[in-house]
Amino acid sequence: MRKLILASALAATLLPAAAMAQSYGEVRQDQRDTRQDQRRLQQDRYAGNPRDVRADRRDVRQDRQEARGDWRDYRRQHPDVYRGGGYVGPQPGWRYRPVAVGYRFDPVFYGQRYWIDPVRYRLPVAAPDQRWVRYGNDVALVNVRTGRVLAVNGGFFL
Numbered sequence: 658m659r660k661l662i663l664a665s666a667l668a669a670t671l672l673p674a675a676a677m678a679q680s681y682g683e684v685r686q687d688q689r690d691t692r693q694d695q696r697r698l699q700q701d702r703y704a705g706n707p708r709d710v711r712a713d714r715r716d717v718r719q720d721r722q723e724a725r726g727d728w729r730d731y732r733r734q735h736p737d738v739y740r741g742g743g744y745v746g747p748q749p750g751w752r753y754r755p756v757a758v759g760y761r762f763d764p765v766f767y768g769q770r771y772w773i774d775p776v777r778y779r780l781p782v783a784a785p786d787q788r789w790v791r792y793g794n795d796v797a798l799v800n801v802r803t804g805r806v807l808a809v810n811g812g813f814f815l
Contacts, residue, residue, distance in 0.1 A: 684727070684779065691720040728779055738777065741814040744793050747771075753793040760806045766792060767799045778813075 698713035732739055746753075747765040756762075767790045775782055775789050783789055783798060787807060790799050791814070798808040 687720070687724060687727070691717065691724065694720055731779060736815060739813070739815050741791065741794075744791065744814075755811065756792065756795070756797060756806055756809060758806055758809060762790075762792075762797075762799055762804045762806065764804060766790070767801060767804065780810075 694713060694716045698710065698717055701709040701713050747763075747768070747770075767788060771790045771792070773780075773789050773791050773796060778789075778796070780789055780796065786800060786802050788799055788801055790797050794812055794814040796810045796813040797806045799806055
């Protein structure tokens with residue numbers, strides 16, 4: 658009897674954690690829903706109804722918050738994916754300095770050696786002239802034509 662109680666208690670604690678992770682298809686559907694809400698917001702802005710615009714902004718904000726929460730749950734449940742090996746800088750004597758949006762990288766910092774797969778890490782897909790690049794333990798979206806940083810996720814790798 659005791660084994661049955663312990664097994665049911667263990668199952669009750671493990672099942673909700675397993676149910677939180679979203680499949681890739683569910684993530685794509687959530688992204689589609691967010692884009693649809695953003696389009697509706699643009700249409701209502703054009704139509705000029707402030708009440709609808711307010712409601713649509715709230716919907717888009719909630720969609721983004723849910724996506725962040727889902728991504729954090731996925732990261733918590735798959736820490737092995739986010740344990741990148743040690744980062745090796747492109748030049749001897751290189752030292753890490755935090756970067757922000759607008760910073761311009763030298764081409765050696767966003768070469769193919771530093772590209773990461775956005776699907777594996779559940780990052781937004783980059784445009785053709787943009788790449789997600791590992792920089793220290795951070796991930797930066799870089800315009801490969803200009804070297805400008807378009808987005809930064811600090812402390813991305815564990």
